[in-house]
Amino acid sequence: MSHTFNPLTVRHDFPIFRNHPDLIYFDNAATSQRPERVLREISDFDQKQSASVHRGLYELSSHATRRYEAVRDKVAALIGAENGSTIAFTKGTTESINIVANSFRKRLKPGDNIVISGMEHHANLIPWQMICKEMGASLRVIPVTKEGELSLDRLQTLMDHKTRLLAVTHVSNVLGTINPVDEIILEAHLKQVPILVDAAQSAGHLAIHVKKLGADFLAFSAHKMFGPFGTGVLYANPVWAPSLHPLNFGGGIIQHVDFDQTEFLEYPRNLEAGTANVSGVLGLGAAVDYIRTLDAESVIHHEHFLATVFKEKALQEGFIRVMGNPRRHAGIVAFNVNGVHPHDVASYLASRSIAVRAGHHCAEPLLQYMNEAASVRVSFSVYNTADELDRTIEALKEVKKFWA
Amino acid sequence: MSHTFNPLTVRHDFPIFRNHPDLIYFDNAATSQRPERVLREISDFDQKQSASVHRGLYELSSHATRRYEAVRDKVAALIGAENGSTIAFTKGTTESINIVANSFRKRLKPGDNIVISGMEHHANLIPWQMICKEMGASLRVIPVTKEGELSLDRLQTLMDHKTRLLAVTHVSNVLGTINPVDEIILEAHLKQVPILVDAAQSAGHLAIHVKKLGADFLAFSAHKMFGPFGTGVLYANPVWAPSLHPLNFGGGIIQHVDFDQTEFLEYPRNLEAGTANVSGVLGLGAAVDYIRTLDAESVIHHEHFLATVFKEKALQEGFIRVMGNPRRHAGIVAFNVNGVHPHDVASYLASRSIAVRAGHHCAEPLLQYMNEAASVRVSFSVYNTADELDRTIEALKEVKKFWA
């Protein structure tokens, strides 16, 4: 390891590895494991403090409300946002993006367009596809190079005065590519196009400074950054926040209602209809606290390093094809073993306690473009080690032999 | 207590009361407390089994998938549904209802109407209001009597051949009224009108048999029936299931996608875009298991009994106004102390460790109709006792004195 960061120490923070000491968990892009600190926060709340928020006058409820609201500030601080009131809680990246898409639906006129990239997760593709179809707008796609990078020279011509939004992923969940969102945002803003950044794979892995970047919307999920399932974040720039409308209607988002009409609260409360997932949000808060105990620089170095080493070793073997070869990348690698279906690779690795993912990783169009029906993906986190890479390469050699 | 059910025994199952032995928790209609069994299920999963579902070939993920899918069957069995594939997981009642409303939006033509009742929670009012407004349809409201019951004689004339759906709550979250949903469903079906039942306040409190009832859609939340926050259920009758469309678009709901078009999976998978809240769903499963250890008949008897006694004692004091007086009711009572604002009542009770709710309980129109700007609500669960009622009445006398 080329730096001070010690994954073996970090590993102790995660109860799952006490229960499965041999587990090589390389499916972090799907969902990360959760540290003690996050689990304790949730179970403490459930056992000692559980109450719903925003409407109770008793101690449990007001305490819960205060802690729930405080997580907005924590999240804002993590991503360098203006303040806590730029942060809406959702059930995940998918919902965050759908909220924005649903709000932009009514802004689209026939002939308008929305620009996305060729390496988007389905969550950042299908919502745009649906609203474009419904409103007679078109979906334009930034192409991906063979190396797995965005063809940004095409951006100039793809965006025009009918472009209503640009939506792009910060880090590809298949190729690991770190896209130059700062440049993309500059170009979008030159053309007055608002931009949504899908940070599902970058939050908790890279330092994000949303205000410096200038992103108008940013979406991510707690469960991919050491937090619980069922909780996500939507950041909206204060300038754009008023253009967001509820996707769900119900209690808690209302200024006033009678049978004829309804007035809504302001962002972010207008987006949080229904009883809040208090445990989930507090768990997210604890995940943010945990991330802040790690040095962001070291985290991405470590994950980048693991990916680089894995690619090198895999390519040396001669029977492995790695998808793409982006210059800037995070800890995600997709590959195939020649002649063996990814499922059969994954099943084999599973028998060796190596958890990886096989399939299209919810990015079908990218795989089609890369000419693979499916692939195996390994994705790294702070608790993964170089030693685990070696064990994986060994297992891949066995796979090849098994299917020879 | 008039029956064998022993709330003091039940109380031991709930860790919150170990941590707050004096707590009188009368805010169960907002959210219930969670038994050991549910908390253990969630923390066991998070510590030993955590993985995402549906796409991993390794043991953790396939184990999680099996357990996740098994919860559909458990829930189906609890509510007497056809089978597990009638059960979609959502983030709560609010989302469940919004999914149905969003799907019916496209079925509405100008001049059509939707019928709801005058005692609906905002979650079962605003979604219908919004789609009616957008599509030029009208929202018709079954009136509520002074006693707090539905004026069902009006149902005949309210429903006509342009009625596209009837949405009604099983139990009022303010008055506790148990509505005769069986009769209402019969009438609706006579006119070929599909019906959605909001079971947020009945699931886990009353025995529900959705197939016998004939409900077309049924919605409820885990967190009000001893389960975790952030998880809910939508039941759809197999006949109506195909008419439900995704509210959220993203991964996991796709049959096939390219940049031009998308084919979706069938219900219920088409409604569950994004990474599933696995911990939440397993927690719901454990809550269902817990509920099945209780005798459903005894539960509603107990809660009904507490409400009846509370009303009697409160009315005896002479300075308390109880809202409504429905013949069939669950364990929910809304009231006001003459001359004291509900907030000030709730704050006083809070100082005596009695957790109640004050406000409009997300049912503004009902309160307007009942001529109260707000009220205090007590709502009972299996762990509440008659002794707690006495302590509450005593505290209310003190409130009156404090503000005399």
Added chain:
Amino acid sequence: MNELDKLYPPTIREHNTSPFHFEQRKDRAVTVRAYNPICGDRFDLFIEADTGATNTIYFHGFGCAISKASASVMAKSLSGKARAEALRLCNNFLDSLDSDSDEALALPEEWKAFQAVREYPERRDCAALAWAEMKKYLESNPS
């Protein structure tokens, strides 16, 4: 009883029972609605221009002891004040509900009664209700 005496000190109880300028003046004044959707509290604030550059404030409506007393103290504090001065007072009052410091010592006597909400944050909105609406009004109508 201690805790409640703290949340509801004599000033609040008195203003709740006998509020200052508590009357319907819709026809003679600019009316501003102060409404808390969470609890249903709803007051109309009446801003009557005096012959000079000052206003007299009345209010009417329905709310808990804290929101009512707070509106009452507001009517008393702002009546006869010029708009700029009234706005300054609104800001000061609202700050006093949030600040953690001991600046409370310098507050007008009747304002101190609301200091307890700093320990009952669920009641902060009650104390702020009328003042926050008045502030908004004064900001958009500086003269």
Added chain:
Amino acid sequence: MNELDKLYPPTIREHNTSPFHFEQRKDRAVTVRAYNPICGDRFDLFIEADTGATNTIYFHGFGCAISKASASVMAKSLSGKARAEALRLCNNFLDSLDSDSDEALALPEEWKAFQAVREYPERRDCAALAWAEMKKYLESNPS
């Protein structure tokens, strides 16, 4: 190695390497698409009417060892069978993937190779893929 020998017994490995009737026959046959969106496996099933009341089955496409071997065994099992009989076999095969009983003993030898997926439920869909599509087709085209 034990575990994998169980999941991939010789029958599966052989059918995977040398599948039965594995060829493109689009032009001469009814084509049914068997697709698993989760993993991207995709086979075309070709149903060719024989001169009698029976069909011959071919297939082509891309999938994991289990889905490919299963499609291959299907082509072999159903070719030359009348539709009603073919449907019965589809049902039997699919049942054999789920049943907990020991009825396996009565299964055709080549079918037994897929019994292991009962312990690897994440692979059940692979084994069922072609058969489930064929069943759907036969149900809606009984003759």
